[in-house]
Amino acid sequence: xxxxxxxxxxxxxxxxxxxxxxxxxxxxxxxxxxxxxxxxxxxxxxxxxxxxxxxxxxxxxxxxxxxxxxxxxxxxxxxxxxxxxxxxxxxxxxxxxxxxxxxxxxxxxxxxxxxxx
Amino acid sequence: xxxxxxxxxxxxxxxxxxxxxxxxxxxxxxxxxxxxxxxxxxxxxxxxxxxxxxxxxxxxxxxxxxxxxxxxxxxxxxxxxxxxxxxxxxxxxxxxxxxxxxxxxxxxxx
Numbered sequence: 001x002x003x004x005x006x007x008x009x010x011x012x013x014x015x016x017x018x019x020x021x022x023x024x025x026x027x028x029x030x031x032x033x034x035x036x037x038x039x040x041x042x043x044x045x046x047x048x049x050x051x052x053x054x055x056x057x058x059x060x061x062x063x064x065x066x067x068x069x070x071x072x073x074x075x076x077x078x079x080x081x082x083x084x085x086x087x088x089x090x091x092x093x094x095x096x097x098x099x100x101x102x103x104x105x106x107x108x109x110x111x112x113x114x115x116x117x
Numbered sequence: 118x119x120x121x122x123x124x125x126x127x128x129x130x131x132x133x134x135x136x137x138x139x140x141x142x143x144x145x146x147x148x149x150x151x152x153x154x155x156x157x158x159x160x161x162x163x164x165x166x167x168x169x170x171x172x173x174x175x176x177x178x179x180x181x182x183x184x185x186x187x188x189x190x191x192x193x194x195x196x197x198x199x200x201x202x203x204x205x206x207x208x209x210x211x212x213x214x215x216x217x218x219x220x221x222x223x224x225x226x227x
Binding site: 004033035040041042043044045048052054055091093105106107108109110111 | 121153159160161162163166192206208212213214215216217218219220
């Protein structure tokens with residue numbers, strides 16, 4: 001296992017199009033996170049899965065955004081009707097933890113850079 | 118709500134200089150605190166962590182102490198190297214989340 005992988009690494013799309021990103025976490029990790037990062041800012045939390053259950057969703061995540069983790073393994077993040085303001089780096093992270101313990105290390109992928117033109 | 122406030126950068130230092138990057142936090146409960154580092158062209162990776170008050174996290178010559186009385190987790194290194202040039206993020210564990218600061222870009226010049 002080489003770590004968290006994200007696909008694609010770069011995506012350019014026209015405004016109004018839909019895009020979907022994929023994240024493959026480290027295989028035994030039960031937790032998966034999506035973040036968005038814009039230039040000069042830290043990662044902003046979007047959503048969190050424990051196994052296949054989506055337990056937390058940021059209010060930043062408009063109804064154009066949806067994430068799934070159908071079998072508790074890989075996850076997809078879809079953005080519908082993209083806007084120029086959606087241009088950012090989308091980061092996925094995974095970790096192994098139990099219950100409410102958030103002290104375990106999160107391992108990050110290299111991200112998908114989205115440019116909406 | 119939970120949040121992290123991080124020293125703004127960028128920071129430029131000469132090799133072997135002393136480094137401090139300030140981080141303060143606001144949280145309910147007793148979060149764990151982390152420093153993540155992002156080297157050029159790479160993903161975020163954990164540098165060090167501390168899970169309770171007065172704990173000191175350390176790695177690669179970097180240290181940070183969890184200070185509950187000042188709600189701080191400042192990152193320090195006694196002698197920086199060119200290879201330490203990166204963006205450093207302070208982070209705090211929330212209920213179902215990690216909250217990140219805005220990042221501090223460090224450039225170390227020979």
